[in-house]
Amino acid sequence: MRRFIRKRSDKAGLSPGTAIFVGEKKVDKVTIEIMDYDETQITETEAANIEECFPFKDQPTVTWINIDGLHEVDIIDKLGHHFGLHPLLIEDILNTEQRPKMEETENYIFFVLKMIQINEDDHQITTEQVSVVLGSNFVISLQERKGDVFEPVRERIRKSKWRIRKLGSDYLAYALLDAIVDNYFIVLENIGEQIEDTEQQLTDNPTREVLSRIRNLKKDMIYLRKSIWPLRELISGIQRIESSLIQESTGVYFKDVYDHTIQIIDTVESYRDTISGMLDIYLSSISNKMNEVMKVLTIFASIFIPLTFVAGIYGMNFENMPELKWGWGYFGLLGIMLVIVIVLFIYFRRKKWL
Amino acid sequence: MRRFIRKRSDKAGLSPGTAIFVGEKKVDKVTIEIMDYDETQITETEAANIEECFPFKDQPTVTWINIDGLHEVDIIDKLGHHFGLHPLLIEDILNTEQRPKMEETENYIFFVLKMIQINEDDHQITTEQVSVVLGSNFVISLQERKGDVFEPVRERIRKSKWRIRKLGSDYLAYALLDAIVDNYFIVLENIGEQIEDTEQQLTDNPTREVLSRIRNLKKDMIYLRKSIWPLRELISGIQRIESSLIQESTGVYFKDVYDHTIQIIDTVESYRDTISGMLDIYLSSISNKMNEVMKVLTIFASIFIPLTFVAGIYGMNFENMPELKWGWGYFGLLGIMLVIVIVLFIYFRRKKWL
Amino acid sequence: MRRFIRKRSDKAGLSPGTAIFVGEKKVDKVTIEIMDYDETQITETEAANIEECFPFKDQPTVTWINIDGLHEVDIIDKLGHHFGLHPLLIEDILNTEQRPKMEETENYIFFVLKMIQINEDDHQITTEQVSVVLGSNFVISLQERKGDVFEPVRERIRKSKWRIRKLGSDYLAYALLDAIVDNYFIVLENIGEQIEDTEQQLTDNPTREVLSRIRNLKKDMIYLRKSIWPLRELISGIQRIESSLIQESTGVYFKDVYDHTIQIIDTVESYRDTISGMLDIYLSSISNKMNEVMKVLTIFASIFIPLTFVAGIYGMNFENMPELKWGWGYFGLLGIMLVIVIVLFIYFRRKKWL
């Protein structure tokens, strides 16, 4: 649960726009990577301090500043000041519990969203907040820790053959967004496999463990849903922007990533449906199993209790019980008992309990 | 589950517009069929290579190029290049996990949707992605494998008497769309029959197998819903297009196919309602059955346990038990037992358990 | 289920606008009735062939042509041709699985909807498709079989005192629509009574039969809902029409019938709520009954099993069992048993099981 809102309360009552880091510190040292490129050249550097980034603001080449680690408020503060970010946006960057959203000003477009990754082994979903600032010739991305889904984008930038080198900062921002959204597909695919597995288990052997898997899947869906619906608004918002920051030719790419988001939402909703159906199936499986148990009990009890009664009759010590003296009494009684068993057997067969 | 998103992840991180086939290879060889017709003549050829199609782009006659098999990326790429398709659209054609959608440009209208077929025997639903490009005097359709629902359309083209020969490429595109949508009715009809069967079984003998049928029907519905809702958007989008590619007189036909889609959606929603009701019925059937079982057990146990106790009493070995010496003691006791049975019988009768 | 879509598949792949009858043939012979009236005079004739209707198209009097039976495609085709109906509309008339809808052209307004009737005895709902074509001075109504809900309208036309004789064809069309919608109230009223009955049964004696009644009611609701929601769109569509075919003074009547439709929808939704609540009640009734059964079993077993054990003790054949030789041993034991019974009785009483 706590993953829904965490540490938020530390901030309650503070002045809005106060730069305070809200979240877990996930990395020791803040790293600042700078990629600066145009169609002909590219330089990649790791900056020792934030001031090294400042000159790139006014260069004509496209610059991508990537910052891993948000806990050193000072760095972000300086960066924000230099690049002219509104204090409320700096607050948003530092608050890792932010709802995905997009803000547009005259000089930049800002969006914040969740980068989601799944561990292949234990199916644990980890999320990280990524803030992106798109300026006229720079893109700043801010992440909570090292390690991201942007490696393929970096590769494409490094090789001159790709389109990305020829296009502006808006295409770079799109490429980052696209990389994040594409990763949702991988997560959903993994969850899809889990659902399949769980369904198989549900059919084969519906144990308690299945119930807890269903519950976990359900929670994952609630969480994904909470991340993906605002993402849709965000991207649809970017599409509607009429800003000189986004060139018309890039619009079609944002539409493409929007379509992907819709497809993710469709899939999440389908999964929700499927998972909620699984709980019903589980419940009826338990009922079915109890039925089984009851039938076994009923059959055993219904056959042997009457027989025991009959045996009890002839275990009585009345002096005058003529049957006891009949020579074939015992064997006759065994025969009668056999008949009773057969009759009951047929009866249960008819009821399809056997 | 995996049928919702499959192989999608292979693409994550690639540059958008990269022509890569995403999906299962469902056919060995790519086939290219060309139908070229106007009101007076018709030629039907199977092209050996994609270049044969290129001249038709600029001929005044209506040309229908149908391609079965998408795995040879090269062919699609060349085709797209010649007919001027945007790289993102080529990517959409090759990605068989595409969500149904429609794109409009100055020179063509593109739409992609799911062709759905049901196997009469095992009720397995198979889907295939169909992309359609509508140009001013040509229609290109791209499918995953041979075998489709377009045969009646081909027949109508071959015979000169039908309207289709007199009308343009927009009517042909409509005819293909209509053929695909009409097939949804067949699938729904088949599912409707399955639902009827399952309901019958539910009344007669609600076994575990029924549960698994209900589950399968539910999944089919989730899947159909996921296909059909975007289809509605797609067709409604086509209706709203103000393009010279679609003549005003064809508009009424697109409205007709739109009405059909709405009817399909209505039916899918009704089926969903019905199926979700069936699960409730199933659950209460199980409970009813358990009630039955419990009643049998309770009746048997409640009748014979007291009797066995009574027999147990007179099986005790106390020296001073006067009843044992009474000559009619045994028979008297049997009478008393009979009375107990009758009383309990009446009691259960009153409770309507017998 | 099949009543949702039936025979639709026979048509799949045919050219749109092909006049083919889709549905059950519900009447042997097609009947054509003509009512022609103005404020001063009225003539009622049964036409021998469809051509007899044609002259009325251009007469100033209001003419109501009512056709029962749709299977003779030829008749409908000729009619459509003479009165200038679009081929797609003729197809809609002949396809009895049509979704209620309204089409407007320059010369006529067309609407198709479901006439619904309920059998008072077996509560079976029967539906029939009615198509209505409203022209400037004529109304054509097409039904699947003889027998309809229009009799009161005919009566009003026959008697000169009613307003209907003074007003135009738009009022006649309204009167037919109103008659159909009013009949939905009768059906709902009947269903309301069934719901009341079933609720009573649910309280008194929740048997399996109740479950099947609930299921049937639920299905009826799904079906009604599917008919009534499009009806609302239809009527709201007519209200919005700005056509010379509908006079302004008639508008208020269409608003009235629209209000009725809304009220029907409200009622259907309330019924759905009520019915879905009944299933929950049923389920808890079953559980309650099982509780009852279990209590009886538990009480019987818990009282007599310990007693039987005690009796079993003194039925053992140990040589050294001093109690057996005590003169009052037997009666003492009976007393102890009585005490056990009383203690258990009090225990169960406390638990409120008795």
Next chain:
Amino acid sequence: MRRFIRKRSDKAGLSPGTAIFVGEKKVDKVTIEIMDYDETQITETEAANIEECFPFKDQPTVTWINIDGLHEVDIIDKLGHHFGLHPLLIEDILNTEQRPKMEETENYIFFVLKMIQINEDDHQITTEQVSVVLGSNFVISLQERKGDVFEPVRERIRKSKWRIRKLGSDYLAYALLDAIVDNYFIVLENIGEQIEDTEQQLTDNPTREVLSRIRNLKKDMIYLRKSIWPLRELISGIQRIESSLIQESTGVYFKDVYDHTIQIIDTVESYRDTISGMLDIYLSSISNKMNEVMKVLTIFASIFIPLTFVAGIYGMNFENMPELKWGWGYFGLLGIMLVIVIVLFIYFRRKKWL
């Protein structure tokens, strides 16, 4: 159920605008009360016949004509005729199954809604239809029976100190509406108390009676919802009217009553949620109780059935059973039995069944 639609069917097929009373006759004699006032004077009379009301139509003072009893169609008809009401509105007034709605014409605003009252003792909700006609200087209210929620309004009119005496007929209409809506709060408050009571019972002792209370509450909610949602439309409609009949200064009062309606809707929805939660709680309470019962049975049976078996062993009549001859055999066996009991006791304790 029947309270949803009643007697509606009597009208089916009649000409619209036919003045026919639909509903129960709830009062013997029709009463007509007239209040005529302006800032300085007030007269209150009970009219012997409807004609007495007619002169007030054209007087400058504000006149409130209140009619209790709708079954004398003639009276309503004459009234309608004199005050220029459309025949369809007269039909609406007389049809007590009307859905709350508002109609605006040039000369008057008409609205019809449900006045709701709850009996404090048996929590029975009674409804009555109230129609209100607001003209330029008169308000006509028509009710089904004597006794209403307007008494405080009358009091305010009688005392000259209140604002109502200084304001026009629109304020009077508002005051009536406000009185009716305020009464919904009282009903909801009462239901709120019932819900609290029922929740308490649910915790203390979930009997069958609780189930039937939940069911009744649920039905009340369905009914209230059906009344209150159209009421919201009605009032929101009045707010949007741009008519000279409603002065601008009165608008804020209508907004106020609109806010109240929203609050009522919120509360109804919250109650629905709460009530539907109660059914789930009830179901799990039953399951819990069954669990209890089962545990008692299982403990009794599991302890005494093995013991009875052991006793049964030594009740056998084999000639060669050495234990029977051991002097301490009987007491040893009793000891073993005690050990068995203790072991089982510990076992059930561990399982937390004891």
Next chain:
Amino acid sequence: MRRFIRKRSDKAGLSPGTAIFVGEKKVDKVTIEIMDYDETQITETEAANIEECFPFKDQPTVTWINIDGLHEVDIIDKLGHHFGLHPLLIEDILNTEQRPKMEETENYIFFVLKMIQINEDDHQITTEQVSVVLGSNFVISLQERKGDVFEPVRERIRKSKWRIRKLGSDYLAYALLDAIVDNYFIVLENIGEQIEDTEQQLTDNPTREVLSRIRNLKKDMIYLRKSIWPLRELISGIQRIESSLIQESTGVYFKDVYDHTIQIIDTVESYRDTISGMLDIYLSSISNKMNEVMKVLTIFASIFIPLTFVAGIYGMNFENMPELKWGWGYFGLLGIMLVIVIVLFIYFRRKKWL
């Protein structure tokens, strides 16, 4: 339940705009605090009577008048009169059951909302109604009792370094709104922890107490939802205001608090989903437990009942029972019994009941 609508009924029928206190008296004495500040100076006083506040209305400095305690109607009435509030607003202030809402007039913006606080120990949620009147250079806040969430705001005002001292009354109103909304996060965080705890308990030991916790959480959610949805409308309404009272630069802050509200709504909806899932889990846990109980019973009964029957056979007193005379009969029978036990044991093992 009563917390939804309380004491509302006391007012029914009164003239609207009547100043009557509706609610619980939560404080003995009304306190009036005045903070008056501009960038350079600040004065803080506690007013002895309401008249002391009046001069501040026309001073250029920003004045915050905070009133704790609403039961002295007279004070509020005078205040309202002096500051020109509409009688209906005074009624809203005094009615502590008001739905959150916003009203705009020419001279002030009025909003009323719920301040929510949670007790850390018993997780009891307490709410208090806060009304805020924003004028051109003053803000009046009215609360039900002393103690609020505004302390940090006061601190910020006292210290000159904060932005709040430099900005106008609109920013102060925003700061109050923000403080209230921020507190919702704290409440949600606390509830999130409760949900986590309850889930843990649900897994470990699903007792009845868990059910009651789930129920309480559910109720909290219903209540929060009822408060937060109107809050969203309220803030979105403020954003849309085009009033000189709100400066453009403050708009971005209102957007920020709006975003927070959306995030709260998202979280509430996620929690609702999670909680409703917990009930399903609880239900299946109970079923699972019952299954456990049934299995124990069935195993005990199925093993010992047949054995007891066998023992019963040889406890019969027939004269001619040859087995009884066999020397090894007794031990042979014990052996057979052992075999039966082993067979049944294997059988239950196979069924995975052991």
